[in-house]
């Protein structure tokens with residue numbers, strides 16, 4: 482790409498522009514951030530990074546109603562951050578093993594300054 486900016490202030494802006502990710506790629510990441518842009522949802526996601534649980538237990542752990550938790554689970558699942566498995570009559574939820582889910586798991590812990598329960 483031979484791109485020029487209207488003003489030339491020196492610096493490496495042109496170089497950075499050449500490596501800028503496309504809108505499509507950024508859109509996927511923005512969607513994931515949007516899903517985690519809600520404190521309750523972020524906490525549910527973090528919880529499910531360590532446990533596999535049913536809606537009833539997640540609701541009890543979060544001090545929320547089951548319908549409210551179900552709503553958050555649907556959104557997290559549509560973003561591929563969590564997955565569900567049926568055991569008997571109940572559905573169990575857990576974070577996916579994707580690069581983005583694992584990276585967010587560790588970023589959350591780093592940002593809120595807590596130790597991962599899996600490392601204790």
Ligand SMILES: [Zn+2]
Nearest residue numbers: 590597598599
């Ligand atoms: Zn952790």
